Amino acid sequence: MKRISVGVIGLGTIGSGVVKALRDKRGLIAERSGVDMHLAMACDVRRSRGAQLGLPPSLFTINPQDIIKNEKIDCVVELIGGQHPARELILQALKHKKHVVTANKALLASDIEDILSVAAKSGRQLKFEASVCGGIPIIKALKEGLVANRIDSLYGIINGTSNYLLSKMSQESLSFAEALSLAKKKGYAERQSRLDIEGIDAAHKLVILCYLLFSKLVPLDAVIREGISGISEMDVRYAGEMGLVIKPMAIAKKDHESLEARVHPTLLPKSHPLAVVNGVFNAILLKGDMVGDMLFYGRGAGQSATTSAVISDIVDLGRDALEEGRRKAKAAARVSRIRRVDEIQSRYYLRFMAIDKPGILARISGVLGKNHIGIAQVSQKERKRAKFVPVVMITHNVLEKNLRKALENIDRLAIVKGKTVKIHMEGF
Amino acid sequence: MKRISVGVIGLGTIGSGVVKALRDKRGLIAERSGVDMHLAMACDVRRSRGAQLGLPPSLFTINPQDIIKNEKIDCVVELIGGQHPARELILQALKHKKHVVTANKALLASDIEDILSVAAKSGRQLKFEASVCGGIPIIKALKEGLVANRIDSLYGIINGTSNYLLSKMSQESLSFAEALSLAKKKGYAERQSRLDIEGIDAAHKLVILCYLLFSKLVPLDAVIREGISGISEMDVRYAGEMGLVIKPMAIAKKDHESLEARVHPTLLPKSHPLAVVNGVFNAILLKGDMVGDMLFYGRGAGQSATTSAVISDIVDLGRDALEEGRRKAKAAARVSRIRRVDEIQSRYYLRFMAIDKPGILARISGVLGKNHIGIAQVSQKERKRAKFVPVVMITHNVLEKNLRKALENIDRLAIVKGKTVKIHMEGF
Structure with a gap:
């Protein structure tokens, strides 16, 4: 003994x-x-x-x-x-x-x-x-169980509070503020919930996971980060109608010798294993060259799990x-560079509030096209007597830099109201 | 080194x-x-x-x-x-x-x-x-990552071939025979697929997992086992309409000092994390006293994963x-006894083919009631001009022994045709 x-x-x-x-x-x-x-x-x-x-x-x-x-x-x-x-x-x-x-x-x-x-x-x-x-014994799995694997990407739901909030918004059609107040009442969100909601807690964990996966210390401010407080009921609903669900995700991807690390709300198909990770549960999906996709699911925190x-x-x-x-x-850094936000590629959900007139769609998609943004799907969600109606688009995989440029132009047009909502989407 | x-x-x-x-x-x-x-x-x-x-x-x-x-x-x-x-x-x-x-x-x-x-x-x-x-590094997780946990139950989808077959039946409305022929063509089922389809392969794995979890060697013939070949398109469809999905599952549950080990097709709510484990993927859900629910998901077999x-x-x-x-x-057996099939409790999906006349439901539920089988849900699925129409019931948690007795009686009635279909269901 x-x-x-x-x-x-x-x-x-x-x-x-x-x-x-x-x-x-x-x-x-x-x-x-x-x-x-x-x-x-x-x-x-x-x-x-x-x-x-x-x-x-x-x-x-x-x-x-x-x-x-x-x-x-x-x-x-x-x-x-x-x-x-x-x-x-x-x-x-x-x-x-x-x-x-x-x-x-x-x-x-x-x-x-x-x-x-x-x-x-x-x-x-x-x-x-x-x-x-x-x-979730993820560190043990990475260091021991998967020792023979080269892992190129990680997709995680690693902040229970954010996941609880978005789950409630989606399952019970609550607004962000309503979900947050419920979470505080139930003890799933602290009074100072900024660390969770703004993705800082998830970024901390992602930095640790990246270090284990890629032997590279990603500085906290190099983690591309967006909180979940900007997610509206409307977008949760539209996503649902398209068979998608919004999850607070941490993503790390290695490509050649560079690495990207991001924390942001992300749309997933409802049939994806990560899409059913609800409430305070966490999950991590890894793609290993030998084992293929592997997912770990469990309680993120709490006294017992952490103990x-x-x-x-x-x-x-x-x-x-x-x-x-x-x-x-001894393990040398194998990733030489961390990708900047401009360089990342993603699919996106976009929502414009546009004047309900013929020709408007052509103008918006014209600006997108000029900036190399391919559109996979468009729908005009409501046709009320309102002056501005929501138009939802799903893009193909596009460069963030190009999208930003396009949206800057579109948001300046008189035919749209307010800032375009954009949410990352993973197709898998 | x-x-x-x-x-x-x-x-x-x-x-x-x-x-x-x-x-x-x-x-x-x-x-x-x-x-x-x-x-x-x-x-x-x-x-x-x-x-x-x-x-x-x-x-x-x-x-x-x-x-x-x-x-x-x-x-x-x-x-x-x-x-x-x-x-x-x-x-x-x-x-x-x-x-x-x-x-x-x-x-x-x-x-x-x-x-x-x-x-x-x-x-x-x-x-x-x-x-x-x-x-899935499940053995490592059980022996090391979860060393501080007492684990009382395990629910696994641990045979990729069966899961592929049931997934295809459900997703593409195929019959069992059609799904099997597809699986053979794709190399997901061997010519001699009996070990997979009859749950023998899953039983082997369950015996090993039980040994690790409960320090008890369950003899192979003490594993309660049902294959998936009896699952029909009709039941897959009716289950789907009720928000359920059929999965080939291996279950081990410890209760006081006795243990049950079972391998059989099982209905789950579609929202359950195991319900989205499709195709040749495997998953294992454990309930630990400290970590709570934990799920591992990954490829079950194949050269790379096994290597x-x-x-x-x-x-x-x-x-x-x-x-x-x-x-x-040194680790002494802590479970003294393995439960027999008669003793197990489960919820069930039942399908009767019954004459379409008033009073029939009362007779069937009368027999069930007399045998202490509580009914949670009933629906008569089709009302065609056929003489016998399907009647589907979901029971509460009942003793297998009682259910068998009830079904023996019901199957002898002239108002029903053929043997009642019964499928285990887990509510979680």
Whole structure:
């Protein structure tokens, strides 16, 4: 039986779940994995947390250094989140020859390369399954199960809050504001939901996934990003009528030696496996050269799912399976360049509010045609007595640069009202 | 860099894929995993296979003993399939202190316990990711990613051929015979497709999954099994009208200390994530106490997907991560009993061909009621001038034993023609 002594820093929702699992599931896990996980010490700045979680005083501290400098501890679990002091604590722990397990996606998204390099120098490992979609063992799958595969693209629904919002809008014909208020009431959206709604949380996770997939650290501001707050009921409805559904997606695609990373609402055919991923569920679709399409589906976050991922990482460390640090340092970046927004290609859903008169369609499609935007489908959705009626188009695969130029011209025409709505679409 | 010398026995579709991957992907895998896989020798009874695959004579043999007794080989990959001589070769290899990787589900379904026990005694490992859904790293996920979870149920679409057939019947309104002939033409069904159509292949895989999930070897004949050949176009259509779709499913459920294992066509709501798994794709849905619902989706078989799984197993052995043999031997069976068909509970779709006269529904539902079969939904599907018209019912959750008794009585009534069609249904 291999034994691993664990120190947990940060006893919030996840931290207290981990402490509980370390105690309640120790026997089950030891039997299954041959690893005996042992809680050596837990730390939180709130002095009362120890007693609240039923920890004896000898196992609780308010000083993280009691864990980091503790010679009996093999593995430090960092669950305080944020940049500081999480970064400093993780680096200190590695330098003190501890393995580190973390769920800190914001920190990893900026500092994963630095932290892995310190880990490599110390001969210790950094494990972070819990940082991306806790309920899906995606990092393990990428690093181990799919080791023989070259993966060229990833399509993920990796933010549960956004997915809940768009699912509700689509299933219950709610407006964005109504869906958001429902999500807050149910606890699926925090008061400060900007990180979720604007796609920042998904961008953090995508940066981590890109690093694993392509050995390339994509700077957060190189992730092409659009939030979901601009999606209107009208577009959800029109998409539905065309057999499409809008999902908050994270996409990474490698092409020759360049890479694109994007987070934005995306239309999918209703028959696509990602289209049925609803509510707070997450899913990741990978295309591997050997396995073909593969999809993982599960809870994105929540105490239990994230705790499960942390425990799995601790067990892996106990098994002493990988020499992650040293290995990663050797894996050279294979992608040399990150594509700019202008360069990306996509199909698009476009909605114009246009004057309901003959010849209007010809003018709009004329501008599109001049800019090399091929149109796959057009429909005029409502023919009321309104002056401006919605005209919906689905384009072929077009260059974003060309589309922008076309829309700038169209939006200046007197025959249309307001800014054209454009939503990415994936045909698969 | 860890080095592992591999001998491959059996150079059919998968075997030649593995040999190719060992050569073509050696560098990529070494860089990613820190494991240098090296093909030491390959074996096939067909003397010409070596040259066909471009192997130098020094790397090819027609005698498996040249691999099994070769002191330089660390790992034997068995890909000949079937019971004999696969069983003997695997056991010899383990006794000669080789790790073994196999895709042989038929053999594992009967002998996994014996083979693991020999592996444990020899201190060597048996790896078999490729035996169940090659394109999905499900065994790795169960043993590692979900180590902290208690899993109580599994729902899988784990036979690509059956799924292709039912998908085609549903999507293109084909009869079973038409779908089968199409599948044979496209190479998705073999001439001898009985193993697939009758659910035997799925039962093999389910036995292996049950062993991993519940530490219980379910004898193959204790798997409750129904093939898909009895599914008619009519039932596919009626199900569709009710928002349901028929899928070939493998189900394992643990309840208190007993377990049920079943393979049969099953109705699902169209909105369920498993309902969109079409064609030759496989998927497995697990319910874990910590992660909640988790679904894996990917190609079930095919050269590349299965090869990818074999390579992942070899890499794991190279990493020397697990001491599988010893561990498994200790994990005591936690399920004491396998449920008999009479004991299982399910919802059902029933179709009667009944005389189109008033009072008939009352007689049928009277018999059902007397046998404690609750009815959730009834519809009479067509009202043509035919003497017998289809009546479709969806039951509540009922005991199979009671349903059988009720149907025996109903099928004897003069007001119905033929045997009642019954199809399992999962509501989730």
